[in-house]
Amino acid sequence: MKTVSAPYQFKGGIHPDYHKELAWKSAIERMPNPSELTVPMSQHLGAPAKVCVSPGDAVKKGSLIGEQNGFISASVHAPVSGTVKAVVQSCSATGRSCQAVVIESMDDGETEYFEPIVEWLHTHKERLRNRIGEAGIAGMGGAGFPTRVKLSPPHDKPIDTVILNGAECEPYLTSDYRVMLEHADKICIGAEIIQHILGAKTVRIAIEDNKPDAVRAMEKACAQERQGIEIDILPTGYPQGSEKQQIYNITGREVPRGGLPMDVGCVVENVGTSLAIYEAVVHGQPLIERVITVTGEAVERPANLLVPFGTSYRKLVEHCGGVRESVAKVISGGPMMGFAVGSLEIPTGKTTSGLVLLPSGCIQQFSSQACIGCGRCVDACPMGLVPSELSQFIEADDIEGAERIALMDCIECGSCAFVCPAHRPLVQHMRRGKTGVMARRAAADAQTRK
């Protein structure tokens, strides 16, 4: 085990105010089970799970309630024991409408977990992969890509490096930080399980230098005879947690345009995902809860809560003492890439890393102006794009023009919009353009198939 400074640094990026001090010091607390949970079937990227319970069924904590539906999908389990009250149409944390199972919870302590795999090092890789799949694990950093798929690269893409993403570069959020501080040992074992499955030579744990105690905790946990684990300290900045940028910082390899991390021999997993893998393998616990940071200047008592999925945002806020001033914006996730939600009646899910409540004093409402060509967005873009030009193309409905100048390489990190003095809705434009490109590609696909 050694600790090094990440040897490379991507171009671009920004330095927002972090506001992490709000929730930084609050140890993870377990949120009491709410009396009723609405568990969405879509908490991951890909097809929603298929409901496999009916109203009236009794479920235990960990019982399967939604089956994985296709290759890119993830199963869903009951976060509490109780009775299925209804199957309803609800909305997921990402605002997508999907089916959800309403469970009336009963605190009887009954569980239905998988059989623990304690000797994982001597277990067949396929079995471990299956476990991760059946436990419903999806990337917990935000995108929610099913982890089983990520851990099954084709044979011609050997993986030599596993990167554990503990950068947590989003302002306000502290859930990964607390998880590293309090569960470093488990994260390390989770990382070794991933390493074992992929046959990777090294594990690199990426942490920003504004979290020295997380670095120390991980160092301590990894100190004992762990092979090939290295901690890479990243300079604080946004988007250090972005997959491509992180791979570059640590290995100097650039994921080719349109490619995936496995194209350069890397797999990046969030530290929270690593913890979930540990729980699923060593304790047989499916993914039914996660740590969520409830924070923001408008929250009475910012906290890091261990929350069963399906708990509504309102319950989280209530648990944190309510709000102290009127809330202007509620963000699911971090303020750079999270979604603003219109109501608190939204259930938490696997990708809910935080809930940020901002009073009107902390958000700026701007009207957008014409681009003044300052070039700040160009300097800020970590993907080397020219956001000003892209946005002008898209505004003029020249989607092809935008595509020609690499629209599809945009990672929607928001760095450009963060710095734009003309307050242009650059990310909104990028999304609109990308949707346009996708629609056109789909139409072209349909044409060729005919």
Place this chain on the structure above:
Amino acid sequence: MKPENTSERFIVSSSPHIHEGSSVERIMLDVLIALTPALAAACYFFGFDALRLTAVCTATSIATEWLCRVMMRRNRSIGDLSAAVTGVLLALNLPPSLPTWMAVLGSIFAIGICKQIFGGLGYNVFNPALAARAFLLISFTGMMTSWSDSDWSATLTLNEGVIDIATGATPLGAIKDAVKAGREIPGFTLAGVARLFIGDTNGCLGETSVFALLIGAAYLLYRRVITWHIPAAYTATVVIFATVLYCVNPQTSVMPHIHLLSGGLVLGAFFMATDMVTSPVTKRGMLIFGVGCGVVTMVIRTVKTGAYPEGVSFAILFMNALTPLINRGCRNRVFGAKS
């Protein structure tokens, strides 16, 4: 407070949900702040005329901006301060003795023709203040090239012959005259160079005091309103060009530092060429832009048959026209692209 208070409607908008707090107004305010030393120097050296022209240009620019927006039924934009910046910059690019009505005309041209017809701030191709200056220079060449009579030529030296400098010439004008007439190029004493630096010479209101301009430039760099790329590329090109010329032919050229300190180079390089709207967005583009400005400036300044002793404004305008092209040719390498 009770959580019920959270049942209001929240703002739903696209990410990112935070912003660094910069704004166009703040940038323009910074430019105005950065121009105050030059304005003060102008008042010191040129007295009332400096105030007169600055007030007239600024007021006319703002009024024109307001009127155009009203007539075009567009949202008001004088609040973004860009019209004020254009006004001050235009004034600083005028000779002190220019009649007031010409300044008014120039300001109307700058805002009305060069900016608002194109659609307002952000859409203009040319720097409005420079375009207006060029317009005035072509329309009223006499008034635009008659300078007040500073006694700066007393600091010149000649090896032989008599100093024959028309009263009311700028240093660059005097040099050009000498070159054209095939006379010996005058040398500058240390005192002469010092006067060029502090601005005690003939020239446009805001261009003479390099010292004052550099204070403002330092502020702009510190505030990150401008970056070093354009000014550095521009001035370095001028210096290299002048050095080569001087080495090749010392009889008909002046030393590089004279080129650097005289005329509108410093004003142009730090305040005009760096205009965001009309200069490239990428760093590589900015460097090319700066080099281009430098080359064109020196060609105009040193070509014997050229009509104008000074080329800064035409050089920048020329490069303004090339900016869209430079932007297209100088995009950054996309992350992950095969180099």
